[in-house]
Amino acid sequence: xxxxxxxxxxxxxATEDVPGISRMLGARCNNHARATHRGEASSCAATRVRxxxxxxxxxxxxxRFQRFATAASPAYLAARGRPEHPRDLLNHACLxxxxxxxxxxxxEYERKGETVRVDPSxxxxxxxxxxxxxxxxxxxxxxxxxxxxxxxxxxxLDSGALEPILEPWWQRFTGPYLYYHGHRYLPSPLRxxxxxxxxxxxxx
Numbered sequence: 001x002x003x004x005x006x007x008x009x010x011x012x013x014a015t016e017d018v019p020g021i022s023r024m025l026g027a028r029c030n031n032h033a034r035a036t037h038r039g040e041a042s043s044c045a046a047t048r049v050r051x052x053x054x055x056x057x058x059x060x061x062x063x064r065f066q067r068f069a070t071a072a073s074p075a076y077l078a079a080r081g082r083p084e085h086p087r088d089l090l091n092h093a094c095l096x097x098x099x100x101x102x103x104x105x106x107x108e109y110e111r112k113g114e115t116v117r118v119d120p121s122x123x124x125x126x127x128x129x130x131x132x133x134x135x136x137x138x139x140x141x142x143x144x145x146x147x148x149x150x151x152x153x154x155x156x157l158d159s160g161a162l163e164p165i166l167e168p169w170w171q172r173f174t175g176p177y178l179y180y181h182g183h184r185y186l187p188s189p190l191r192x193x194x195x196x197x198x199x200x201x202x203x204x
Contacts, residue, residue, distance in 0.1 A: 093144035
C-alpha cells in the first residue's frame with residue numbers, strides 16, 4: 001500500500017503543478033519515500049510499530065485496521081483440497097517472501113486466543129518489498145497458496161480469481177502511520193506529501 005500511495009503522489013507531481021517540488025523519486029522497497037527540493041533531501045517513513053514508541057508526527061495512512069489474507073485459485077483448491085487449519089499448509093505448495101537477509105518470516109494466524117505460526121514450503125520465494133505482483137499472479141495461475149496483505153489480494157478475491165482460505169484465522173493488525181520529525185518549517189516536498197495523504201483520508 002505504501003508503494004502505491006507514493007506512486008500516486010509521484011503521478012500527481014508529474015501531471016500537476018505541486019509548489020516547491022522540482023523532482024519526485026518513487027517509493028523504495030523498504031517503504032521509505034524521498035523527495036528532493038533544490039538539491040536538498042527530506043525523508044519520511046511508514047511504520048507499523050506501536051505508535052507510542054515513535055517520537056514525532058504520526059498521521060495515519062489508509063484503513064486503521066488491516067489483515068493478512070491467505071488465498072489460492074479455484075483450480076489449485078480443486079486439485080489439492082482446501083486447508084481447514086493453518087498447519088494443513090505444511091502439506092501445500094506455498095508462495096513465500098523473504099527478507100534481504102535471507103530469512104523467511106513464518107505465516108502467522110490467530111483465532112479465539114490461539115496463535116499458530118507455520119513455515120510452509122513451495123515452488124516460489126520472492127524478496128519482500130519486491131516482486132509481489134509475481135507472487136499474486138503465480139497464485140492466480142494455480143501454482144500455490146499466497147499469504148499477503150488483504151488489500152493486495154482483495155481485487156482478485158472479489159473477481160473470483162482467488163478464493164479465501166482460513167479466513168477466520170486471518171491476523172488483524174493496525175494500519176501504517178507516516179512517521180516524520182515534526183518541526184515548524186517542513187521541507188516543501190514533505191509538506192506536499194502530508195497534504196496529499198490528509199486529503200485522501202478526508203475524502204474517504
